[in-house]
Amino acid sequence: MSRRRQNTSRLLPLLRSPLLGELMAWICLHPEMNYSLPELARRFKVSRSAIGKEADRLAEAGLVRSEWRGNLRLLRAEPANPLVRPLTEVLALTYGPIAVLADLLPAVPGLAEAYLYGSWAARYAGEPGPPPQEVDVLVVGDVDESDLAGAADAAEHQLGRPVNIYRVSSMEWRWPERDPFLMWVRASPAFALVGAPR
Template identity: 85%
Template sequence: MRSFARRRQNTSRLLPLLRSPLLGELMAWICLHPEMNYSLAELARRFNVSQSAIGKEADRLAEAGLVRSEWRGNLRLLRAEPSNPLARPLTELLALTYGPIAVLADLLPAVPGVVEAYLYGSWAAHYAGEPGPPPPDVHVLVVGDADGAELAGAADLAERQLGRAVHLYQVSSMEWRWPERDPFLMSVRSSPAYALVGAPR
């Protein structure tokens, strides 16, 4: 599987208005979880970057009034700023572009039996640099023995949050480890993908 690294991308491909993929992922995570506070350390771990990188982006977003930044002792916390007039349209833009990361990376780890999960297909190709408008749907490969009904429930919730179809394809850990007999799995392994669960992002 050709996983791709945001650090190699100088500009955002999903939303060219943004300076970088990290900024898109960070803003989507905060804006699509408006009820939550996140520390710089939490966000740095989630996106596999340094706290200073998150802090620099947080400074810019706070200065623009797009996020709230507050200190609790030595802990700096960030959360969405719903009173900003840009909040609603910006959140809609982020849901259409970086939303699959923010929503699915939150929902799928909570489903028992999910060992790994990857965004693949048109969304992943677009993230990796393929030109064009935002894909109309999202494809996710789930590895493990999770209950099908629970996965379907997570997909339904994600569809409501993202406003687009979410297609989950589940395989066992053994099938994923030895994909040679399945042309579909071989094609997924050779295509761009974004790790949501179980692998470094």
């Protein structure tokens, strides 16, 4: 399974990099929150200096509010900027699945792992193609269907597109050769949301 962040953005080609898309989506889709640079660096598995450079550019453009609390720099979306609302809508359609599902799924009881796969993961991995029309998620674990349905509904509301969640047991995931679909998912580009390194 491919989990490596690509150098160019196929989800939103206007952006310089997928990191910028992930960072902006996370901040804009959680507008009530402040995030420290070390916290963001850990979340996206990059250096603090990489996050700091992006933060400087976003703050200069007035897209994020940057403030210091002691020696800790905090970022949050800048709601006064008229570009933030439409930009948030675009980010929800492109990089939103990472920000929304990585926030919702860890709270689902019994969930061990979760992966984005299908057309969204293919675009994220750099494969050319049309924008994804839906979001496909594979979850691993002993999860109640109603909990998954609730998470899918919440994600669909935030992302403005269908979210399809496919559940498999940990045993099925460990021995995918029994299921051609799981073999295909493992061989295809995928993005780890919960429980596995990106």
